[in-house]
Structure formats: C-alpha cells, structure tokens
Amino acid sequence: MDLFEKLMKLDRRWIFLFLIVVCVLSYAIDFYVPILVEPESQKIYDYVENLEEGSIVLIAIDYDPNNMAELHPMTYAMVEHCWRKKVKVIFTSLSQNGPGMADQAIRDISDSLALDRTYNGVEFKGREIVNGVDYCFLGYKPYYALVILAMGQDFRLPFPSDYYGNPLDSLPMMVGTHNYGDVDLVVDVSGGNITDAWISYGQSRFNFTLALGLTGVMTAQYYPYLGSGQVHGIMGGLLGAAQYEQMCDNAGLAIDGMRIQLAAHVVIIFFIVMGNIGLLLERRRLKREGGI
Amino acid sequence: MDFGLYLWTTLGAFLTLAIFSFLYKDNPFYKIAEHLVVGVSAGYFAVILWHNGLSPNLFQRLNDGNWYFLWMDSTAPWYLIPAILGIMMYTRFSKKWAWVSRWPMALYIGIATGVAIPLEMGARVNRQLFAIMERSIDWANFFGVGGFNLLDTASGLSQLIVFVGAMAALIYFFFSKEHTGLFGATAKFGIWILMIGFGASFGYTVMARISLFINRIQYIDNNWLQNGLNTGITPIEGYHAGYAVIFWLVVLIVVGYIIREIMTYLKTKEKSA
Known part of the structure; x- marks a missing residue:
C-alpha cells in the first residue's frame, strides 16, 4: 500500500x-500575516471616513450567536470607526437572538472609547458615549420584511420606544430622524436571509446606500448586487472584518485569527x-x- | 472575574469541548450540549417574542381596556382582529376545526405575496438584468487601477468577464438546442464559470467554518484559561488555586472519556481480528 x-x-x-x-x-x-484590503471593503471604510460629524448610520445586527465569530469583529470595528468620527449610530436587530449581542457590543465599544488612543497616526481623546446622543438602539421586532418596510415610513411605527423603553421622541438624536431618508448609510451585518429583505424591501424600495457585512458562506452569492450597484460594499467573513480592522488601525479578534x-x-x-x-x-x- | 462568572465561563468552555467532541464520534457530552442549545434557544426565543411582539404590539395597545370585558372597552379594540386571527391559527391542532386556520393563513400569504412579488422582481430580476444589459466595457480603464488589477470590479476586463460569463452560464441552462459545436463549447465554458463560482463559495465556506473554530480557541484562551488560571493581564479578584482544580477536573473528564472510547474501540478491533 x-x-x-x-x-x-x-x-x-x-x-x-x-x-x-x-x-x-x-x-x-504569533507571526505576521499581511492582509490585502479588497476594494469592496475599502469602499465601506471610505464612505464612513468621508461622513461628516453628526451624520447617521443605521447598523442592523441581524445575526445569532452562531455567526458571532465572523460578524461580531465587523460590528466592533465599524461602530468604533463611526463613533471615533462622531457619526451617530442607530442600531436595530431583526434576528431574535441579536439584541443581547448588540447590547454587549454597545457596552464594550463605549468602554474602549473612554480611553485616549491613536489610530492611523491620529490621536483620539477618550469620550463618553451617550445613549440618545451618540446612538439609539431600537431593539428587535418579529417579521423582518414588514419591519424594514415600516422603518421606511417612520422608525416610530415598528419601534415607538427604544430597546431600553425610552420613547424615540425623547432621544435627542431621533428628533427629526424619521426614516431612511434621514440616514446616510445602512449597514446590514447578517448571517441569514434577512440580507435579501434589506435588498428587496429596503434598498430597492427606498433607494438608500446599503453596505453588507456577511458570513463567509453567504458572501459569494451577494457579489452580483455589488456589480449592479444595489450594494455599495461588502465585507466577507472574518477576512472582511480583518480588512476593516486593518483600515481602522484597530487590530482585534479578526486580525488575531488570520x-x-x-x-x-x-x-x-x-x-x-x-x-x-x-x-x-x-x-x-x-x-x-x-x-x- | 468573580467566582460566579468564572463558573459560567468554565461551563462555556466545557460546552465548547463537548460540541467539538462530536468530531471524534457521537457521545453523551455532545448530546448534553446539543439538547441545551435547542432548549435554551427555544426558551430565549419565546421570551423575546413575548417582550418584543405580543406584549407591545397587542396587550399594551389594549391595556386601557378591561381583560374581563375581553378588552372590548379599549380605545383601540380593532387590535382584537389580529388577536383573533392569531388564535384561529391554533385550530390546526384539531382535525375537526383545522379548516378555520386557512383563513388567517390565506390572509397572511395574500399580503406577503402582494408585497413580495413586485419588490422581489424589481430587485432580484429586473435590476440584475439591467446591470448586464446596460454594462458598457470601460476601455479606458481596461486592466483596472494600478495596471493589472483583477479585483477592480469597475475595470473593463472585469466587466467583460462578467458579461461573457453570464451569457455562457445562461447558455448552459438552455436545453432546447443540442449542446454541440460552438453552442456546446459556450455551454462548456458556462460550466467552468459555474464551477469557479462554486469554488469561490466553497473557499468562503471553509473560511467560515475555520472562523468558528478560531473564535472558540480565542474564547477558551482569552476568557477562560488566561482569567481562570490567573495568567492574564488582569488579576482575578478573590482568586485562589482551587479554581484551577475545576479546570483540570473538566479536562480530566473529557480526556478520560476519550481514552475509554479508544480502549473500547481497540478491544472490539482485537476481538473481530
């Protein structure tokens, strides 16, 4: 033999x-692995980088703990990038097991931003991240397709109050923020077919700029939407998260895993x-x- | 890390090892972890659904009425209509009354179809067709930014590959003409394009599966070993050497079980020989 x-x-x-x-x-x-940044991830980073202070990004945490390995580092890198740029974030979670993880991410990132740090040679003063001023967490509602459609009319329709029970109108950043028209970028970080709903019921109906953070298994099937211009950029799997961390000069679990x-x-x-x-x-x- | 949190982290590490033990073979540790995942997920989902669906969308809207009047005296009694439709769904459990559930089901499917068809057609068929039809080859930027960059999706070469690839793949699925000659060759090229697509998906899938394992290694090291054995940067409040005993106990149980299984396997092999 x-x-x-x-x-x-x-x-x-x-x-x-x-x-x-x-x-x-x-x-x-511990050894060094070079990470090549692909244009589809670069486009998301550049878009956020060019947003003005006070702009609003909607980040949908549409994944369960079984996708946490790939998608949580993406969320951490992206949210930290937004808050460093003083861009406000609206969080939502259309996956039933997502709210707990979103809440954990918000607390962790708020803690890390309290410290003075330097990213890409620029010094950032630590600051307190305030609910209602820097972010609003809408929480979870069942039937994601209907929730996406309803948010296109007014966030208050599916979410009269935020995850913590505060009425949306009582939050300073939500005054005058009604629907996707008041949001500069929508990012769907997803581990399932909720992404299809964001494309079909969200982007094609309301025509907003949509970026995707996807698990590795899903990534290849969403490239056609990138080519057709329906999606602005894609972060695919742990590699996508590592690329974003590298662009932000904020090495985390994704770069560690490469x-x-x-x-x-x-x-x-x-x-x-x-x-x-x-x-x-x-x-x-x-x-x-x-x-x- | 206090003792309570350390115990939870240890449980997490134990369940991680229990799930991965399935790679060796099906065993009681894996079964415990599997049943726990299903049970916890179902319980968690039920609570989440109550707090985010039923309670705010139905009961809070009716809460200015009296439940013993069946909320008919509420200022928003029309919310009882979806409640009744929802209850009608449960008639499926009775053979005699199962037909009643068809009414809410019909309403639900009707609304969902009405909403979905135009939007799905627009986003997933028409926009994709337009993207291929409207595409003109960018000759000025044919090789992409920086000379020869196949990753540049805006380059003329990428656009050409997408156009030719899409046509060839579509021809492969055209069965009204025999796949011979130029037509057959194009169909064969279409198969290659499809295979490349499946290969890309496979590559990403491998990355995804390895990512899950990486996350578990990071959890066991960062959250459990470094904190539990007090080798991390942050010392544990009230740490004492007894915590390490728990860790070694868990390791011993799992390793002992695997050794026992191997011994049983070898004995069976010996007997059959």
Whole structure:
C-alpha cells in the first residue's frame, strides 16, 4: 500500500486532529500575516471616513450567536470607526437572538472609547458615549420584511420606544430622524436571509446606500448586487472584518485569527491536493486492472 | 472575574469541548450540549417574542381596556382582529376545526405575496438584468487601477468577464438546442464559470467554518484559561488555586472519556481480528 493509497483510506478523524493541532499551534505562535484590503471593503471604510460629524448610520445586527465569530469583529470595528468620527449610530436587530449581542457590543465599544488612543497616526481623546446622543438602539421586532418596510415610513411605527423603553421622541438624536431618508448609510451585518429583505424591501424600495457585512458562506452569492450597484460594499467573513480592522488601525479578534486561517487553509489545500492525486492514481490503477 | 462568572465561563468552555467532541464520534457530552442549545434557544426565543411582539404590539395597545370585558372597552379594540386571527391559527391542532386556520393563513400569504412579488422582481430580476444589459466595457480603464488589477470590479476586463460569463452560464441552462459545436463549447465554458463560482463559495465556506473554530480557541484562551488560571493581564479578584482544580477536573473528564472510547474501540478491533 503506497502513501496515496494510505491517505485515501485515512480515517477522517486524523485529519480533524491534525487541523486542530495546526490551528492551536498557529494561535500559540504569533507571526505576521499581511492582509490585502479588497476594494469592496475599502469602499465601506471610505464612505464612513468621508461622513461628516453628526451624520447617521443605521447598523442592523441581524445575526445569532452562531455567526458571532465572523460578524461580531465587523460590528466592533465599524461602530468604533463611526463613533471615533462622531457619526451617530442607530442600531436595530431583526434576528431574535441579536439584541443581547448588540447590547454587549454597545457596552464594550463605549468602554474602549473612554480611553485616549491613536489610530492611523491620529490621536483620539477618550469620550463618553451617550445613549440618545451618540446612538439609539431600537431593539428587535418579529417579521423582518414588514419591519424594514415600516422603518421606511417612520422608525416610530415598528419601534415607538427604544430597546431600553425610552420613547424615540425623547432621544435627542431621533428628533427629526424619521426614516431612511434621514440616514446616510445602512449597514446590514447578517448571517441569514434577512440580507435579501434589506435588498428587496429596503434598498430597492427606498433607494438608500446599503453596505453588507456577511458570513463567509453567504458572501459569494451577494457579489452580483455589488456589480449592479444595489450594494455599495461588502465585507466577507472574518477576512472582511480583518480588512476593516486593518483600515481602522484597530487590530482585534479578526486580525488575531488570520494567521490561524492561513495555517488551516494551507492544511486543507494540502489534503485536497493529496486526495485528488490519490483519486487519480486509484482510477489509473483500476483502469489498468480493467476495473473501469 | 468573580467566582460566579468564572463558573459560567468554565461551563462555556466545557460546552465548547463537548460540541467539538462530536468530531471524534457521537457521545453523551455532545448530546448534553446539543439538547441545551435547542432548549435554551427555544426558551430565549419565546421570551423575546413575548417582550418584543405580543406584549407591545397587542396587550399594551389594549391595556386601557378591561381583560374581563375581553378588552372590548379599549380605545383601540380593532387590535382584537389580529388577536383573533392569531388564535384561529391554533385550530390546526384539531382535525375537526383545522379548516378555520386557512383563513388567517390565506390572509397572511395574500399580503406577503402582494408585497413580495413586485419588490422581489424589481430587485432580484429586473435590476440584475439591467446591470448586464446596460454594462458598457470601460476601455479606458481596461486592466483596472494600478495596471493589472483583477479585483477592480469597475475595470473593463472585469466587466467583460462578467458579461461573457453570464451569457455562457445562461447558455448552459438552455436545453432546447443540442449542446454541440460552438453552442456546446459556450455551454462548456458556462460550466467552468459555474464551477469557479462554486469554488469561490466553497473557499468562503471553509473560511467560515475555520472562523468558528478560531473564535472558540480565542474564547477558551482569552476568557477562560488566561482569567481562570490567573495568567492574564488582569488579576482575578478573590482568586485562589482551587479554581484551577475545576479546570483540570473538566479536562480530566473529557480526556478520560476519550481514552475509554479508544480502549473500547481497540478491544472490539482485537476481538473481530
């Protein structure tokens, strides 16, 4: 039995074990991995970077904890970028398990912005992030398609009060902010088909600028919307989050994970190549023996 | 980190290991974690639905009426209509009365279809068709920004690839003519385009799955090991060495179970040999 034959008959659990060892080792050993920023992520960053102080961005946290690994770093990087630019943020969560994570993200980012820090050579004074002034968290409502349509008329229709029970009119940043027309950018960070609703019921109906933060599994299927101009930019998976973190000069969990991604991909590519060579050799052997 | 939080974090780490133990084989630890996820998700969803749906959208709107008058004396009694429609849905549990549920279902499907069809057609069919039809090749920026940049979606080359690729892929799905000659060759090119698309999806999927594992490694290290074993930057308030015992106990249970499974497997193999 040659090496390839042995590999073809290898128990898949050995491959899992090998992958786990490689991932843990590459996590333990800190080495630099260059991150190439793609134009579709760059466009989102540039858009936010060029927003004026006091502009409003709506960020929809439409994912569950099972997508947290890829999408939470995106949310953190993007919200921190907005608040550093003194851009106001309206949060909403159209996924039922999202509000808790959104609340956690708001608290964590508010804490990190309280410290003086330097990003891309620019010094930022720490400041307090105030509910109702810097952000408004609308919370969750069921039936996302109807909620998206209703928000196009007035945020107050589906959300008369915010997540914490304050009437929207009592929040300074919501005075005069009624619908998508008063918002400069809508970002859907999503791990499911809510993104389709944002494109069909939101962007195509109300014609606002829409950017997407998607899980890796979904990313390829949304590129046609980028080409048609319905979507302004896409951040795809952990790589998209790492690119945003790099542009913001705010290294977080996504950049930290890229060296593991690199090592894991090398292992997977190695096994795919070996498996294919083994398959071809097996076929040739069977052909020679008259099996096929 | 206080003791209570440390226990929760330990539970999180244990459940992470329990879920990943499925990679070896189905086992009781995995089953516990799996059932817990389903139960917690269902419970959480029920509470969220009550606080964000039923309570504010129905009961709070009727709350100026009296429940023993069935809220008929409320200032907004028309909210009882969706409530009745909602209750009608539950008649599905009775064979005799199941037909009643068709009325709210018909209303719901009718409204959803009416809203969806024009918007879906506009966004996902017409706009995509226009994007291909209106596309003119940008000869001035044919190779993209910076000389030769295939990642530049605005470059003429990218536009040409999208146009030719879309046409070839559509031709592959045209079955009214035999796939021979130039037509067949174009259809074959269409398959290649589709395969490249599936390959891109597969690559992203691999990245997504690895990302989930990375997140768990980061959790176990940052949230559990570094804090739990007091090796992190922030010392734990009231930390004592007993916490580490819990960690090693969990590790021992999982490792012990795996060793026992391996021994059983080897014994079975020996017997069958």
